[in-house]
Amino acid sequence: MYTESIVLTEKNKLKIVDQTLLPGQLKYIKINGLEDSIEAIKKLKIRGAPAIGVMAAYTLYIIANNLKSFSRNRFFEELKFAGIELKNSRPTAVNLEWAIERINQVISDNPNKIQSDIAKLLRKEALEIHSEDRDSCHQIGINGLEIVPEKANIVTHCNTGSLATGGWGTALGIIYAAAEKNISLHVYVNETRPLGQGARLTFWELNQAGIPCTLIADSMAASLMAESKINLVLFGADRIAKNGDVANKIGSYNLAVAANYHKIPCYSAAPVSTFDFDMNCGSDIPIEKREPDEILDIYNYKKGNSDLDVYNPAFDITPAELLSGIITEKGIIKQPLKINISKLINHN
Amino acid sequence: MYTESIVLTEKNKLKIVDQTLLPGQLKYIKINGLEDSIEAIKKLKIRGAPAIGVMAAYTLYIIANNLKSFSRNRFFEELKFAGIELKNSRPTAVNLEWAIERINQVISDNPNKIQSDIAKLLRKEALEIHSEDRDSCHQIGINGLEIVPEKANIVTHCNTGSLATGGWGTALGIIYAAAEKNISLHVYVNETRPLGQGARLTFWELNQAGIPCTLIADSMAASLMAESKINLVLFGADRIAKNGDVANKIGSYNLAVAANYHKIPCYSAAPVSTFDFDMNCGSDIPIEKREPDEILDIYNYKKGNSDLDVYNPAFDITPAELLSGIITEKGIIKQPLKINISKLINHN
Numbered sequence: 001m002y003t004e005s006i007v008l009t010e011k012n013k014l015k016i017v018d019q020t021l022l023p024g025q026l027k028y029i030k031i032n033g034l035e036d037s038i039e040a041i042k043k044l045k046i047r048g049a050p051a052i053g054v055m056a057a058y059t060l061y062i063i064a065n066n067l068k069s070f071s072r073n074r075f076f077e078e079l080k081f082a083g084i085e086l087k088n089s090r091p092t093a094v095n096l097e098w099a100i101e102r103i104n105q106v107i108s109d110n111p112n113k114i115q116s117d118i119a120k121l122l123r124k125e126a127l128e129i130h131s132e133d134r135d136s137c138h139q140i141g142i143n144g145l146e147i148v149p150e151k152a153n154i155v156t157h158c159n160t161g162s163l164a165t166g167g168w169g170t171a172l173g174i175i176y177a178a179a180e181k182n183i184s185l186h187v188y189v190n191e192t193r194p195l196g197q198g199a200r201l202t203f204w205e206l207n208q209a210g211i212p213c214t215l216i217a218d219s220m221a222a223s224l225m226a227e228s229k230i231n232l233v234l235f236g237a238d239r240i241a242k243n244g245d246v247a248n249k250i251g252s253y254n255l256a257v258a259a260n261y262h263k264i265p266c267y268s269a270a271p272v273s274t275f276d277f278d279m280n281c282g283s284d285i286p287i288e289k290r291e292p293d294e295i296l297d298i299y300n301y302k303k304g305n306s307d308l309d310v311y312n313p314a315f316d317i318t319p320a321e322l323l324s325g326i327i328t329e330k331g332i333i334k335q336p337l338k339i340n341i342s343k344l345i346n347h348n
Numbered sequence: 349m350y351t352e353s354i355v356l357t358e359k360n361k362l363k364i365v366d367q368t369l370l371p372g373q374l375k376y377i378k379i380n381g382l383e384d385s386i387e388a389i390k391k392l393k394i395r396g397a398p399a400i401g402v403m404a405a406y407t408l409y410i411i412a413n414n415l416k417s418f419s420r421n422r423f424f425e426e427l428k429f430a431g432i433e434l435k436n437s438r439p440t441a442v443n444l445e446w447a448i449e450r451i452n453q454v455i456s457d458n459p460n461k462i463q464s465d466i467a468k469l470l471r472k473e474a475l476e477i478h479s480e481d482r483d484s485c486h487q488i489g490i491n492g493l494e495i496v497p498e499k500a501n502i503v504t505h506c507n508t509g510s511l512a513t514g515g516w517g518t519a520l521g522i523i524y525a526a527a528e529k530n531i532s533l534h535v536y537v538n539e540t541r542p543l544g545q546g547a548r549l550t551f552w553e554l555n556q557a558g559i560p561c562t563l564i565a566d567s568m569a570a571s572l573m574a575e576s577k578i579n580l581v582l583f584g585a586d587r588i589a590k591n592g593d594v595a596n597k598i599g600s601y602n603l604a605v606a607a608n609y610h611k612i613p614c615y616s617a618a619p620v621s622t623f624d625f626d627m628n629c630g631s632d633i634p635i636e637k638r639e640p641d642e643i644l645d646i647y648n649y650k651k652g653n654s655d656l657d658v659y660n661p662a663f664d665i666t667p668a669e670l671l672s673g674i675i676t677e678k679g680i681i682k683q684p685l686k687i688n689i690s691k692l693i694n695h696n
Contacts (some may be wrong), residue, residue: 024648
C-alpha cells in the first residue's frame, strides 16, 4: 500500500527515496557514509522526524561497517564525530537525537568487542529501530481510528506518511488505517509552503494509494472550515515538550488556531520517541531557520539578493491547549495533556 | 513615492504595468482594445479591484475612440458588448461592475450626441473615475492613520498598493501614509499563494519605497502573532456586502481568524465603490474558482493532469464580526458594521 522510503539491502547497502525528485520521479539513491547522509538530511532528500532518525541509525552502522578493519581509535572517533554531525544536521527533530543515542548506547555497552562485531550489533540495533518505528506507525494508525469520524473530511499538513517514517506514517498512518477499514474519507492536503511537502509528497502518496484527496494552498483550510467541509485536523510532530506543546512543520500552528476557532478536533500524531522531557514547554525547543531562497525562488527575484528580508522558520509551536490530543503507539493522550503525558509514558 | 500602474498618455493611448513580469521587470504594455483588456484581466497582468475598475473605464473610452467613425449601431453595440465582456472577466471584484455602469450611464444620458462627442465624454468620465480613485486612496491612507499604533508591526495580504489601484493603494495606502508621517513601522508581507501577489508585488513596492518589510509564507503570520511580533492586520476588499462581510483574496479569512485568536486589530481598507448593497451577506458574493495549475505549477507534476483534484478559489469571505472596522475614504466604519455601514454611506 505504501512506498518504503528507507531500505537496507541484503548486501547491507543503504538506499533512500530522494524526495526532492518527487512527484516527478521515484528514485532510490545510495547513502555510502556520513557525507551522503548529512547532504540528504540538509537538502531534504529525506525528511520527517522518524525517517531521519531511522536513516541516521543506519548511517552509523554503514560507517562502522566501512571502518571495521581500521584501528579501534579511528573507528570509535569517527563514529563519535558522525553522531555529533548527524545530530546537528536538523536541530528540531528529536527522533534524530534519540536514534543516535540508542546507537551510542550499544557502542558504550560493548567496550571489549572487536570492531566487526560492533558493526554487526549496530546493524541489529538500526534494523530494530526501523522495525520499532514501523510497528509504532502501525499502532498509531490503529489507535487513531477512535477519533476518525464517519464520513471523515480531514485537513493534513506537511508529509507524515511512508516518506516521513520507517512505516506507513503517523498522521497519514491513521488515514491509511481508516482507508483499510473502508471508512469514507476525503483528505484536504495543505501544500505546505515553502517546500511543498504536502503538495509533492502527501498528495503524491495519497493519489498512489487511491485515497480521495484535494490539494489546497495553506491559507485555504480556514475557509473550508468555515464552509463546514472539515471535521478533523491531523498533523505530525517533530518534537513534543513535557507539557504537550508540539513543534511541527511551519503552518501547523496556523491550522490549529483555525481548527480551534471552528471547534474542529485537532490532533498531533507521533511515536513516543518524539517526546523530549528535557523541554518543559514549546519555547524551549530550538527552531531551525532556513534560507530566504526557499521562499523567494519561485518569484523571479535575483538570486542571493541580500537586501531582501525573508523570515523562514522550518517549524512552529502549537501549544498543548490547542490540541484535542496526541496520538501515540501507546494510546491517545487526551487533555489535560501535561498530566496524561507523564501518566502514559512513565507507566508503560 | 509609488509606481502608476495605469496611464492614459497625452496621445490617448492606454498603458498598464504588466504585473506578471514583476519583480523581474517593470514594463508598461499597451491596451489597444477589448481583447487586450480582457487578456490583461484574466492573466492578471492587471489585478486589484479598484485598478481593474479604472482600466475597464479607460478601455471603454479606447473602444469608443477607435469606433467613433463607424455607424451609430456598431458603435453602441460594440460598447454594450464590451461592457458585458469586461464585467464577466472577473466576477468577484465589484468595482469593475461599478466603473462600467458609470460609463454606461454617460452613454445612456447622451442619446443624441454624435459618436466622437460621446468618446470625449467617456474619456472625461474615465479620467474622473481614475482621479476619484486616486483621491479615495489618499483619503483612505489619511483616515487609516488613526488605527496605526506607534511602532506598528503590520501583516498584510495580497497587493493593495499602487499596482492594485489608481492611486497609492488602500491597505498599503495607509502604510504609505504612516511612512510619510514618519511613524515607525515594519510590514510583514504574506507571499499570498498561489499567485504570489504579496511576494511579487507588495514586497517589491515596499522595498522600492524604502519601507522596512519582511516576506513570509502565508502560514507563518499566526506564529509571528503568537510571538507578539504583530499589532495590526490590514488587507483590502474585492467586494463588501451590506452587512460588512468582506470578499478578499484567498487567505484573508485565515489571517482574520488568527488575528481574532491573538486579539490583534484586523481592518479591511477599501473605497466606498467596493460596497455592493445587492449582497445581503458574504455568502451571496460569487467567488471565482481558478485553474489547478496555478497551485500545481511549481511542483513538478505533469501539466494538465486531470486526475489530480485541486481546489483553487481566488477569494474568501471574512465575516463582519472578525473585523475591527472597514477603512474607507469617507471614514472608518466601526462595529457594529451593519448599522454603521448604512449610516456612513447613506448619509454622505
